[in-house]
């Protein structure tokens with residue numbers, strides 16, 4: 547099989563992994579004689595409409611795998627055509643694509659060949675050769691095999707900008723059903739190795755530079771991420787968000803990526819035959835944003851009665867509709883945390899509100915300049931010349947707000963990228 551055929555098989559096999567966004571890379575220039583950098587033009591983020599990054603060369607080292615995860619097209623029992631790169635193949639491809647300006651870096655994952663340690667060594671060999679032999683300064687994201695030896699995980703972090711270990715499903719019960727060879731405790735243990743190594747590296751470099759973190763940390767400077775598949779089991783959004791919150795809290799993850807399960811050819815009978823609506827993945831990303839930047843907790847975003855996010859309205863609006871007694875909020879008086887809870891008012895708008903109101907009272911005419919999504923926000927806010935009437939009794943509030951939100955459609959498109967909710 548020639549390298550083009552391998553490339554078409556192994557690039558296609560990698561497309562199911564969503565955890566490849568390259569945000570968070572620290573600036574690094576290539577050493578003299580090397581190529582690539584993570585600054586200057588920076589890591590070029592190209593996102594598909596559903597948020598996936600496409601600027602990296604995204605490959606599997608191989609789609610052979612000794613595991614049999616039901617949701618995966620590369621599982622042992624799948625009839626898919628197999629291929630395998632050598633580490634040198636991947637190094638050559640990365641450099642060729644980079645020189646042609648097609649990519650900003652490499653995202654490399656793999657099926658598990660022989661065993662976890664052997665596979666991890668092969669992945670490390672690619673990253674180490676790129677860095678050491680070719681002075682490659684571009685972005686490298688390595689997928690980490692959970693049960694690889696801790697010293698191999700630490701070695702991977704020396705060469706990669708980001709490491710990710712896919713948790714895949716939110717609970718051990720789900721894993722038992724679809725990926726019985728995987729253990730949540732093992733995955734979390736590997737994440738802890740990455741978390742601790744990042745912390746140690748930062749601390750050591752901070753100490754070396756007189757207490758100031760002066761230069762980029764040498765271990766996985768863009769942190770660690772994971773991916774969760776949505777809709778392959780009947781796990782609710784409440785369970786998924788709780789798992790994500792626990793990973794942010796306990797493992798200091800930079801990102802949890804949600805990937806709507808897509809039915810695969812030759813699928814196992816234990817899987818649903820239809821994919822969940824893509825909007826569910828989008829709502830989970832919005833909820834994730836609310837937890838990371840708006841001060842919401844996972845339990846606030848769903849209810850025991852409705853454990854899945856409302857697909858018709860964004861989760862912040864859904865929360866506001868359930869908590870009408872918290873509104874209206876006076877933009878001229880409320881504190882930051884209450885402002886962040888107003889539908890249609892993003893983090894940057896809150897900063898602008900706090901800044902402008904130091905000098906004068908906010909009025910309706912200011913709201914457009916503050917980039918507030920009026921369709922969603924107006925029923926929930928008070929300004930000097932506006933106060934909504936009868937919010938608490940308005941049984942049709944949801945319908946009215948949803949109708950008015952159509953006006954924010956363009957802004958809602960923006961929010962998918964910026965997280966302004």
Ligand code: SF4
Nearest residue numbers: 611613615618621657
């Ligand atoms: S270990 Fe990874 S590549 Fe192998 S079957 Fe499971 S998900 Fe697929």
